[in-house]
Amino acid sequence: MQKFIIEGGKRLSGELKLQGSKNSSLPIMAAAMLAQGESVLKNCPKLTDVYSASRILNVLGCKCSVSDTVVINSEGISGTEIPESLMREMRSSIMFMGAMLGRLGECTVSIPGGCELGPRPIDMHINALKKLGAEVSDEGGRINCRLRGGRAKGTRITLPFPSVGATENIILCAVTAEGETIINNAAREPEICDLCGFLRSCGAEIHGDGCGSIIIQGREKLHGCEYTVMPDRIAGATYLSMTAAAGGEIILKNTCTAEMEPFLSVLEQTGCGIYAAPDTIYLRSGRRLKAVRDRIRTMPHPGFPTDAQAVLMAALVTADGTSVFEENIFDCRYRHTAALVKMGADIEILGKVAVVRGVKTLHGAEAEATDLRGGAAMAAAALSAEGVSVISNISHIDRGYEKFEEAVRTLGGNIQRV
Numbered sequence: 001m002q003k004f005i006i007e008g009g010k011r012l013s014g015e016l017k018l019q020g021s022k023n024s025s026l027p028i029m030a031a032a033m034l035a036q037g038e039s040v041l042k043n044c045p046k047l048t049d050v051y052s053a054s055r056i057l058n059v060l061g062c063k064c065s066v067s068d069t070v071v072i073n074s075e076g077i078s079g080t081e082i083p084e085s086l087m088r089e090m091r092s093s094i095m096f097m098g099a100m101l102g103r104l105g106e107c108t109v110s111i112p113g114g115c116e117l118g119p120r121p122i123d124m125h126i127n128a129l130k131k132l133g134a135e136v137s138d139e140g141g142r143i144n145c146r147l148r149g150g151r152a153k154g155t156r157i158t159l160p161f162p163s164v165g166a167t168e169n170i171i172l173c174a175v176t177a178e179g180e181t182i183i184n185n186a187a188r189e190p191e192i193c194d195l196c197g198f199l200r201s202c203g204a205e206i207h208g209d210g211c212g213s214i215i216i217q218g219r220e221k222l223h224g225c226e227y228t229v230m231p232d233r234i235a236g237a238t239y240l241s242m243t244a245a246a247g248g249e250i251i252l253k254n255t256c257t258a259e260m261e262p263f264l265s266v267l268e269q270t271g272c273g274i275y276a277a278p279d280t281i282y283l284r285s286g287r288r289l290k291a292v293r294d295r296i297r298t299m300p301h302p303g304f305p306t307d308a309q310a311v312l313m314a315a316l317v318t319a320d321g322t323s324v325f326e327e328n329i330f331d332c333r334y335r336h337t338a339a340l341v342k343m344g345a346d347i348e349i350l351g352k353v354a355v356v357r358g359v360k361t362l363h364g365a366e367a368e369a370t371d372l373r374g375g376a377a378m379a380a381a382a383l384s385a386e387g388v389s390v391i392s393n394i395s396h397i398d399r400g401y402e403k404f405e406e407a408v409r410t411l412g413g414n415i416q417r418v
Contacts, residue, residue, distance in 0.1 A: 003392045004405065007414040008364060008385035012248035014411040016239055018255050019045040019402045021232040023307075024194040025070070026092045027168045028229060029053045030099040031195060032072040033062060034176060035202040037224035041070040044229050045402040048395065052089040056082055056096060073224075074103070081108040084142075090399070094122055094165060097145060098172030101134060105150040109143050124159060124166040131155045132173050132181070154179030154218055162187040162300045167214070168195060175204040177218035186214045189301040190259040194230045201225040231256045231279075235401060237263045237308040238376050240283050243411065244272050245315035245384040249284040250411060257281055262301070263308050266292055270319060291321030291358055298329050310336045310377035317345035318384060319358040327352050336374030339367035343385050364389040369396040376401065383413050 020043035030053070032039040044050055050066060057064040057072060060079035064072045080100060087093045087110045100107035111122070126136050126143075132152040134145045154177045159166055167187040174181035186192070188210055196209040202225050205217040231254050243250040244267065257264075257276045264281070268274050269292045273284040298306040306329035316323045317340055327333045334354055337347045342365040346357040364387030369375025375397040382389035391397075394417070397404055408415045 001392055002394055003390055003418050004379060004394050005416045005418055006379060006382040006389045006391065008246070008362070008383050008387065008389065010246065010383070010412055010414055012243045012246045012250065012383065012411040012413055015251040015253065016407055016410060017253045018231045018236050020229040021045075021191060021194065022047055022049060022400050023232075023234070024191040024229050025050055026053050026090070027095050027172070027191070027195045028198045028227070029057065029064070029070065029072065030095050031172055031199055031202075032224070033057065033060070033074050033077060033099045033103050034172065034199075035074060035222045035224045037075065038071065038073045039202070039224040040226040041072070042226070042228040043231075044070040045232065047399060047402055049090045049092070049399045052086065052093070056086050056093065059083065059086065060100070077103060080104050080106050084110045087111070092165065094125060095168045095172065097125065097129065098169035101129065101145055101147055101152065102173045102176045106146040108145075110141055124161070124163050125169045128157050128159070128166055128170045129173060131157050132170070132177060152177035152218070154181040154216070156182045156184070158184040159186065161185070164189050164192065167192055171195060171199070171206070171214065171216065174216045174218060175199055175206065175222065176220065177216070179218055181216040181218065183214040183216075185212060187300060188212070190230060190233065190256065198225070198227045201227050230259075233260045233263070234305065234307040234373070236260055236281070237305070238311045238380065238401070239407065239411070240267060240281065241308075241311040241315045242380040242383055242408070243283055244270060244285045244289060245318065245380050246413070247285050247384075248411070249282070252281045252283070253279065255279055255281050262304050263312070266296060266304060266312065269293060270315065289315060289319035291316060291319045291323040291356075295324045295326055297326045300329075306330060306333060307373050309333060310373045311380055313337070313354065313356060314340065314377040314380040316356050317347065317359060317381065318362060321358055323356045323358075325354040325356065327354070335370040336377045339365070339370075339378045340381050342367060343381055343389070345381070361386055363387050366390045366392070369393045372396050372400045379404070379408070379415070383408070383415075
């Protein structure tokens with residue numbers, strides 16, 4: 001099992017080009033199944049989750065290669081079942097349901113794996129696909145779906161919660177349906193808009209993404225295209241939080257600054273100097289951070305992103321004053337706090353609330369990454385701590401960050417993979 005050895009206490013400074021978005025790349029790769037012919041995806045990050053999605057596509061009969069670009073040719077697609085071993089590799093594998101139904105009219109999948117962030121029921125996915133005409137059965141944990149007549153029927157769907165995954169699955173199934181589909185209370189995340197942008201480039205007719213209602217006019221066929229994936233706003237939040245925690249300055253290029261505003265507006269309250277242009281963010285952290293005065297509530301976009309909660313907390317554990325987090329998306333998103341406490345942080349968990357009382361300094365410790373963003377938070381805390389930290393189970397971090405240790409070293413951080 002690989003580990004990161006991190007020697008903290010060094011001021012960070014440098015320039016980074018932000019990677020492409022993991023949370024956009026994966027649904028767009030699934031969407032490429034719907035496009036007849038070849039799709040070329042630029043700015044896809046080289047991540048273990050991207051390689052897992054590539055293996056799924058190849059098992060289904062597509063030709064998928066990952067290098068400087070991701071090239072997907074769906075002409076040979078024929079498989080309708082994803083092996084359970086591949087489903088377990090990442091949480092977002094469930095989105096292949098909608099794409100397989102949209103292209104093939106049937107699919108067999110199992111409950112996805114990935115980070116253990118608490119229950120992730122797929123009831124919303126199943127109920128929505130049923131409304132689109134799918135017959136669904138569960139046999140020993142394997143979910144079988146088949147569209148009556150082989151093609152989805154447009155319908156009106158109102159989600160009880162603006163779930164990103166459910167919204168993606170509905171879109172993927174509905175773009176080739178007969179007639180019009182309207183999704184009310186749809187997720188508004190920028191990655192949803194990126195997925196719709198790709199599908200429009202393939203010939204789909206979609207309106208309203210980024211708003212509460214998405215309207216889709218089904219098309220019988222889509223075609224391949226060339227598309228550039230948006231930058232990764234959560235990776236951006238991570239490197240900004242890391243620099244804020246350790247002190248120093250960073251120029252972050254290839255950003256999606258407007259989409260990062262819910263995070264930036266909170267980070268600015270810590271006293272960091274932030275200059276933001278449309279595709280560049282400059283941050284300077286010259287002195288001890290201040291606690292955030294308002295409760296930090298994770299919410300669906302345009303609220304504060306749950307994926308940025310852990311990395312911001314890593315910065316605030318040494319801030320002056322007390323910061324309060326409220327996690328409203330996932331039940332088990334505070335698992336990283338035990339490692340931060342081991343480093344000397346003062347954190348009290350009260351149900352879905354975390355009270356963070358700033359301490360003067362952190363010290364190095366051994367910790368095990370519990371999930372993707374929690375692992376990144378441990379690394380951020382270790383870089384600001386005095387002494388050496390060892391973080392194990394870093395395969396979690398590799399799922400979401402391209403060449404993580406190289407990025408940290410570019411900023412002057414002392415990190416080694418062993």
